[in-house]
Amino acid sequence: MxxxxxxxxxxxxxxxxxxxxxxxxxxxxxxxxAAAELGAAxxxxxxxxxxxxxxxxxxxxxxxxxxxxxSDLITVEVHxxxxxxxxxxxxxxxxxxxxxxxxxxAEEMDVPLERVRVTLADAxxxxxxxxxxxxxxxxxxxxxxxxxxxxxxxxxLLQAAAVELGAVVTDLTLxxxxxxxxxxxxxxxxxxxxxxxSVRTQQVAVELKPRADFTxxxxxxxxxxxLAAVTGRxxxxxxxxxxxxRPTMVCRPPTINGTVGSVSNLDEVRAMPGVTDAVVISTGxxxxxxxxxxxxxAVRALRVVWRPGTAEGQSDESVLEDLRxxxxxxxxxxxxxxxxxxxxxxxxxxxxxxxxCAIADVRDDRADVWASLKSPIVAQETIAxxxxxxxxxxxxxxxxxxxxxxxxxxxxxALEAAETSQKMGKPVKLMWHRADxxxxxxxxxxxxxxVRISYLGNTVLGYQQRHTSVATDLSHGLGEVxxxxxxxxxxxxxxxxxxxxxxxxxxxxxxxxxxxxLSETNKDFNTGSMRNVYSPDVTCARELVVDxxxxxxxxxxxxxxxxxxxxxxxxxxxxxxxxxGDWGRTMPAGTAQGIAFHSEYHSVSAALVxxxxxxxxxxxxxxxxxxxxxxxKAVFAVDVGLAVNPRGLEAQMMxxxxxxIAQTLTSSLHLRDGYFLEASWDNYFYTRxxxxxxxxxxxxxxxxxxxxxxxGELGVAAxxxxxxxxxxxxxxxxxxxxxxxxxxxxxxxxxxxxxxxxSPTDGLDHAY
Amino acid sequence: xxxxxxRLNGEQVTVDVDDDLRLLWVLRDVLGxxxxxxxxxxxxxxxxxxxxxxxxxxxxxxxVGNLKxxxxxxxxxxxxxTVGADLHPMQQAWLDHxxxxxxxxxxxxxxxxxxxVRRAAEEGREITDADLDGIRNICRCGTYFRIREAIKxxxxxx
Numbered sequence: 001m002x003x004x005x006x007x008x009x010x011x012x013x014x015x016x017x018x019x020x021x022x023x024x025x026x027x028x029x030x031x032x033x034a035a036a037e038l039g040a041a042x043x044x045x046x047x048x049x050x051x052x053x054x055x056x057x058x059x060x061x062x063x064x065x066x067x068x069x070x071s072d073l074i075t076v077e078v079h080x081x082x083x084x085x086x087x088x089x090x091x092x093x094x095x096x097x098x099x100x101x102x103x104x105x106a107e108e109m110d111v112p113l114e115r116v117r118v119t120l121a122d123a124x125x126x127x128x129x130x131x132x133x134x135x136x137x138x139x140x141x142x143x144x145x146x147x148x149x150x151x152x153x154x155x156x157l158l159q160a161a162a163v164e165l166g167a168v169v170t171d172l173t174l175x176x177x178x179x180x181x182x183x184x185x186x187x188x189x190x191x192x193x194x195x196x197x198s199v200r201t202q203q204v205a206v207e208l209k210p211r212a213d214f215t216x217x218x219x220x221x222x223x224x225x226x227l228a229a230v231t232g233r234x235x236x237x238x239x240x241x242x243x244x245x246r247p248t249m250v251c252r253p254p255t256i257n258g259t260v261g262s263v264s265n266l267d268e269v270r271a272m273p274g275v276t277d278a279v280v281i282s283t284g285x286x287x288x289x290x291x292x293x294x295x296x297x298a299v300r301a302l303r304v305v306w307r308p309g310t311a312e313g314q315s316d317e318s319v320l321e322d323l324r325x326x327x328x329x330x331x332x333x334x335x336x337x338x339x340x341x342x343x344x345x346x347x348x349x350x351x352x353x354x355x356x357c358a359i360a361d362v363r364d365d366r367a368d369v370w371a372s373l374k375s376p377i378v379a380q381e382t383i384a385x386x387x388x389x390x391x392x393x394x395x396x397x398x399x400x401x402x403x404x405x406x407x408x409x410x411x412x413x414a415l416e417a418a419e420t421s422q423k424m425g426k427p428v429k430l431m432w433h434r435a436d437x438x439x440x441x442x443x444x445x446x447x448x449x450x451v452r453i454s455y456l457g458n459t460v461l462g463y464q465q466r467h468t469s470v471a472t473d474l475s476h477g478l479g480e481v482x483x484x485x486x487x488x489x490x491x492x493x494x495x496x497x498x499x500x501x502x503x504x505x506x507x508x509x510x511x512x513x514x515x516x517x518l519s520e521t522n523k524d525f526n527t528g529s530m531r532n533v534y535s536p537d538v539t540c541a542r543e544l545v546v547d548x549x550x551x552x553x554x555x556x557x558x559x560x561x562x563x564x565x566x567x568x569x570x571x572x573x574x575x576x577x578x579x580x581g582d583w584g585r586t587m588p589a590g591t592a593q594g595i596a597f598h599s600e601y602h603s604v605s606a607a608l609v610x611x612x613x614x615x616x617x618x619x620x621x622x623x624x625x626x627x628x629x630x631x632x633k634a635v636f637a638v639d640v641g642l643a644v645n646p647r648g649l650e651a652q653m654m655x656x657x658x659x660x661i662a663q664t665l666t667s668s669l670h671l672r673d674g675y676f677l678e679a680s681w682d683n684y685f686y687t688r689x690x691x692x693x694x695x696x697x698x699x700x701x702x703x704x705x706x707x708x709x710x711x712g713e714l715g716v717a718a719x720x721x722x723x724x725x726x727x728x729x730x731x732x733x734x735x736x737x738x739x740x741x742x743x744x745x746x747x748x749x750x751x752x753x754x755x756x757x758x759s760p761t762d763g764l765d766h767a768y
Numbered sequence: 769x770x771x772x773x774x775r776l777n778g779e780q781v782t783v784d785v786d787d788d789l790r791l792l793w794v795l796r797d798v799l800g801x802x803x804x805x806x807x808x809x810x811x812x813x814x815x816x817x818x819x820x821x822x823x824x825x826x827x828x829x830x831x832v833g834n835l836k837x838x839x840x841x842x843x844x845x846x847x848x849x850t851v852g853a854d855l856h857p858m859q860q861a862w863l864d865h866x867x868x869x870x871x872x873x874x875x876x877x878x879x880x881x882x883x884x885v886r887r888a889a890e891e892g893r894e895i896t897d898a899d900l901d902g903i904r905n906i907c908r909c910g911t912y913f914r915i916r917e918a919i920k921x922x923x924x925x926x
Contacts, residue, residue, distance in 0.1 A: 094870025094909045222866040229871030230862045230878060231855075232803025232844035239802035247797055273786055291785075293793035296809065353807045353815060353908040354872045402805070402872030403908045434808040624812075647866055651911065655869060658910025681813045681906050690901040692912040759790050760811050763829030767820060768883055 021205040022144065024152035025073060031080065032160075032196040034153035035073035036145040038089065038130045072126050074142075076105060076149040078157065082177055082190030084111055086146070087121040091133040091374040092225075093352070093401035093408055095712040096648035099224045100139055101146060103644055107216035108150035108209055109157075111177040111189060118224065123376035123396035132476070133374035134409055135504075135533075136601045136710025139644055143708050144208070151206040153196075157189050160196035211642075211706055218703065220647035225400075237357050237371055237399040238431055245359045245427035246276060248420060249295035251285040251302040252440050254752035255674035256525060258309035260285060265303045272298050277424045283440075286420040288428055293759060296433065300754040311524040312674045316446070319470060319522060319671060320344065323448050326521035327468045334454040336461055339552055341451050341545045344737045345537045346668035347470075347676070348444040349684050350530040354402025355437040360417035361427035366393045371414040372401025375476040379411035383418045394418075405531045405659075407442060409476045412526075433756040435679035443669055443676070444530035445470035449541035453511065453549050460549075460564065463511040467538055471520040472497060473527045501534055508599045509546070509564040531656075532713035535600055536663055536720045537738075543596040543721035544734055557725065558583050558595050569704055570599060573606040573637040576699050581608035581635035590614035591632075594726025598718035601710025603640040607657070607722035609633065609693070613730040622690050624682045626666045626746050629730070631723055633695040634661075636715060641705035649711050650698040656715015657696065658687040663716070664723040664735070666691060668742045677749040679757070685746070774835040776801070777846025787833030792816050794832050795843060803844035803875045807906065814905035817876035817883075818843045824883030844875035847882065858882050861922030869909035877905050877915055885923040895923050 027033040077085045084105055092098045102116040124131055130141075154174060161179035162169045164187055171182045180186040211217075228234035253259065260280050269287065270278045274294035278287045287298040330340075358371035367387055373379050376396045384391040401408050417430035432441065447469035454462045474496055501518035518534070530536075550560035558578050565571050574597055577583070583593060591612045598605050610633040620627045634657050643649045666685035669676040678684040728734040737743070750757050773782040776799070783798050792809075795801040795818075804827055807815030811829040818827055819842040820835075827841075835841070847856045855863075858878050868874045880903055888895050900916045907915065 094872075096869070222863065223868060225871065226863050226866060226868050229868035229874050230844075230859045231848075232875045234871045235802070236805075236872060238796075238806065241800065247793075291789060291793040291797040292806065292809075293789045293797075351908070352870070352872070353805075353813065353906055354870070355806070401870060403870045405908065431806065434810070434813070651866065651869055651909075651914070654913055655910035658912060680810060681808055686906065686908060687910060687912065688906070689903045689912055689916070692901075692916070694897055694916075696913040757810050759809055760829035761788070761831050761834075763791075763811060763826050764820070764834055766811065766829070767823035767825045768887055 021207050022148045023203055023205055024148045026152060026156055026198040026202050026204060027075065028199055028201045029197055031193040032078040032153055032156055033075050034149045034156060035075040036148035036152070037072060038074050038127060038142070038145050072130070074145055074149060076153045078153055078189055078193040078196065080190050080193045082188050083115045083117055084109060084153070085117045085119065087119050089121040089124055089127055089131045090138050090142070091372055091398055091401055091404070091408060092120060093372060093374070093404035095652060096223060096645065097138045099221060099648055100644040101142065102224050103216050103221060104143065104146045105150045107214060108147045109154045110174040113216065113221060113224070115177055120398040120400065122398060123380040125377050125380065125391060127377065131377050136712040136714060139708045140602065140710055147208050148206060151208055152204055155204065155206055156196040157192050160192045161187050164192070164195065217644050218642065218646070221645050222647065234400060236354055236402045237359060238429065240359060240370055240399065242359050242361060242370065242427060242429070245361060245429040246288050246290060247292040247295050248286055248288040248417070248428040248430040249292065249299050249433060250281065250283060250416065250430070250436070251287065251299040251304060252436050252755045253284060253306045253309060254755065255309035256311040256440065258306045261305035261307045263302060263304050265301070269298050269301050272301060277426065279420065279423045281416065281419050281423060283416055288424060288426065292431065296756060296759055299756055300758065309674055314524065314671060314674055316346070316671045319446050322522045323446065323468045323470070326519050327448065327450065328466045328517050328519045330450055330452050330464050330466055334462065336454050336456045338452055338454040339545055339549045341541065341548060341734065342736065343449050343541045343544065345447045345449070346738060346742045347446045347671060348530055348663065348667060349438055349441065349669050349678065350405045350407045350444055350528060351437045351441055352401070352403030352405055352407055355434060356407070356413035356432040356441060357430060358414040358417040359427070359429050360414070360421040362387060362418055362421040367418060368395045368397065369414050369418055370397045370399050371411065372399050372404070372408050373411050373414065374404060374409045375411070378476055379414055382411070383415055386415060387418055387422055406444070406529045410442060410528055434681070435750065435756045438678045438680070438684055439676050440526065442473070442526045442528035445472050445525065445527045447537050449537055451541050451545040453545055455549065455553070460510070461512040463507060463514040465516040465538065465542065466519065467501070467516065467534065468519045468521070470525060470527060471523045472529050472533070474500060474529070504533060504535060504600060505538055506599060508566055508570055508597060509561070510566060511564065531659060532716040535598065535717040536660065539596070539598045539717035540664070540721040540724050540738070544724055544728060547725050547728060548734060556584070561595070561597055565597065569604045569639050570597065573597070573604050573639050573701060576637035576701065577606045577608040577635045580697060580699060581633070583608060590730060592726050592730035594722045594724070594729055596718045596721035596725055598721065600717070601714055602705070602707070603638065603709035603711065603714050605636065605638045605714055605718045607660070607718040608635045609722045609726050611723065611726040611730050613727065625688060625690065626685045626741055627690065628665050628741055629727060630691065631661050631693045634693045634719070635697045635699070636719065637699040637701060638714065639701035639704055640709040640711050642703045642708045643700050644708055646700040649700055652711050653698045653715040654696065656713070657719040658692065659716045660719025661691060661723055662687040663720045664727065664739060666739050666741055668739050670745060675752060677745070679750040683747045772832050772835060773837045775838065775840040777842060778849055783832065785832060788831045791827035791830040791832050791835070791841070795827060801843055801845060805872055805876065807873065814880060815873050815876040817879040817905065819879060819883060822886065824880050844879060847879065856882065857925035858922035861918040861925065864921060865914045865918040867911055867914040867918050869911050873905060873907045877907065880905050881919045881922060885919065885926055895919060
């Protein structure tokens with residue numbers, strides 16, 4: 001509960017001294033619609049009232065003034081049923097931003113969390129670069145604007161209640177969605193929704209609730225979509241019921257980005273049971289049928305002559321040669337002692353469990369597309385260009401996503417679905433087979449990282465890192481089409497990657513003169529940054545060499561790091577994992593602890609893991625999977641400045657730990673003869689239950705900065721590094737090639753023609 | 769096309785499809801039951817896990833022609849009714865532990881968990897870490913630890 005001392009209109013200003021006010025809007029509508037500008041919500045200068053309409057010169061000015069500021073607004077709407085709704089211009093892919101967004105609104109408006117409905121906004125080109133979900137930036141960038149809009153709504157509700165109750169605003173309290181006056185008379189916000197509406201759009205200044213009064217933000221809350229998820233009611237793209245959008249799949253080439261030469265049996269396939277259409281598209285041969293099962297059969301029946309792809313003949317070994325040739329020099333050997341390390345990181349798949357998929361309904365003059373998209377504006381522009389339609393004729397609906405990990409920054413399936421729907425003249429529900437997703441989907445690029453640390457006595461003099469990578473496709477740019485076009489230029493793209501690298505990497509230790517450079521090569525692959533982009537590899541390499549330096553100078557890895565970390569927040573998370581994880585405890589031979597640190601997105605994190613590399617553990621039997629060393633315990637401490645939802649933050653760190661374990665120990669793609677061998681989750685060894693640490697503790701540190709930092713990707717880097725460090729300490733050998741099992745192929749590769757495996761028939765034999 | 773009839777979530781259903789159409793597509797594309805998800809189509813990822821006569825199976829690997837008229841198929845949508853409640857104890861445990869992230873794998877995880885706990889109970893024993901290690905369902909968000917915790921809680925209330 002908060003009293004109504006945060007009036008919507010600045011009055012005398014006496015009670016707001018020292019408080020910051022922000023500008024928001026009440027929009028002309030039939031029920032209350034409050035809004036704020038996404039991006040930096042402008043701060044109102046103390047004492048200056050909001051501009052009044054009378055300051056405007058004529059009708060035209062009024063219309064312009066009304067249109068301009070409202071074109072890029074985010075809006076909080078109050079409904080007569082007492083609910084509040086908000087269309088978030090971001091993609092929910094599991095990271096929990098619909099929940100944290102609802103929490104911001106519930107907090108600022110003093111309405112119950114369960115009465116806030118957060119949906120995902122369609123592509124809104126007027127938002128320019130402000131509809132990209134990436135770089136763990138959602139909460140950082142929306143934390144203030146969403147609260148400003150909610151605060152405007154709250155103020156209007158109180159004003160309307162004052163009129164209804166014949167009270168003054170300062171005598172009213174708003175609690176749990178109900179406004180009450182001193183006499184105990186009350187009115188719900190649903191009853192106020194129309195009364196608080198405005199006939200004209202106006203700008204207002206508001207204050208935000210002070211942190212000391214928070215009762216929602218900073219408290220652990222369950223996901224708002226949890227019930228839908230556990231009952232099967234949550235709708236993902238392939239669950240949407242779009243009229244006449246029939247299952248559609250694509251017969252794909254045997255090598256990366258191969259193209260169709262000719263098809264010898266199109267008519268025969270068109271006559272197969274359930275099949276309605278079969279057409280050649282730019283990426284293969286698309287088939288549409290009554291069911292996906294019939295699509296699978298049709299794809300397997302197609303006889304296609306394929307043209308070569310973009311990576312013909314390339315292999316892990318040849319790409320490693322490309323990387324060696326592109327490596328930048330570390331400089332002359334230092335005159336002082338130094339430690340060095342060179343590390344190789346394999347290609348990795350960033351497939352989500354939900355495969356690439358999209359629904360498209362393309363007509364002569366318009367198109368509708370449904371997909372989980374983190375850069376929907378670029379998708380809209382690109383799809384429109386492909387279809388030959390103006391961008392405004394293409395509506396892109398952002399669906400709930402079944403995971404992303406970087407994959408949904410791209411819109412490969414949406415573009416393909418649009419092309420297919422146009423060629424077939426029918427709506428399509430297009431889905432990639434898992435094998436397609438592994439072999440033709442995007443991959444995190446192979447890279448090498450070289451590190452040199454020079455030192456003298458107890459002083460570290462310099463740190464150099466040279467990261468060399470197969471080019472990462474960042475052509476989703478900052479989500480806005482002009483930026484995207486710039487990124488596609490050869491020069492602009494290189495510049496963008498290097499810029500991204502420099503902006504995302506930092507040196508948390510006092511290591512003297514520091515330099516980190518990125519060099520990219522080979523654009524033949526479908527790449528995309530995986531969760532946390534460059535940081536897991538870069539941090540893993542750094543932390544391993546830090547361990548090596550500590551060992552060489554006879555220091556404890558924890559105390560060595562602690563001595564060199566820049567600041568208190570960093571030391572606090574490191575101290576926390578050391579304390580909770582009982583750093584330095586005696587452990588049996590073949591097992592060890594590892595500790596690592598990573599900071600990014602205005603957040604700091606540390607991981608401590610224990611690993612068991614004893615033969616009886618490494619060789620434990622697992623059917624169709626990789627056992628290997630087991631991380632038996634993981635402790636992770638995180639300080640994001642202000643955790644909006646600590647329970648959601650814990651979940652993100654937990655996922656990051658599992659990613660870190662996978663990237664160090666088990667998961668990679670093997671490139672041979674121009675294609676990736678993996679075609680199944682039993683080929684690509686993401687962490688499974690048998691790799692999961694039985695003991696896991698995530699510690700969310702108390703609020704420090706008071707402003708939320710990024711979280712969605714944060715957990716991967718320190719986890720990956722800590723597992724690698726632990727492995728090195730347990731085995732006595734610093735690992736240099738990741739994942740450590742990459743040299744052993746642990747499965748029999750599936751054929752490439754036909755491109756997808758047959759559907760099994762023995763399901764009843766495996767009942768349990 | 770041949771007619772096939774079986775019981776689905778407590779009701780007799782009849783579909784007119786080829787014998788070899790896998791049950792997953794009968795459920796999703798023909799009957800509009802979308803709780804079981806596609807994640808691989810080859811009985812690996814387990815996202816479509818459902819129950820056949822109370823045992824966990826993967827509909828992506830079962831030709832519909834293999835079903836008898838009396839066979840009872842239970843998807844996540846029909847799980848609560850098997851205990852005559854709005855939510856099965858395992859679903860409640862999932863909520864209590866806030867297990868889901870993206871949620872895509874969760875119907876399959878819950879159905880697998882229920883079958884696992886039933887099997888252990890039939891063998892007269894509690895769920896062990898080895899049982900949990902043996903679960904093959906993929907969760908690409910990596911909620912594995914909360915899944916383990918929830919299964920232990922859910923088992924206590926089953």
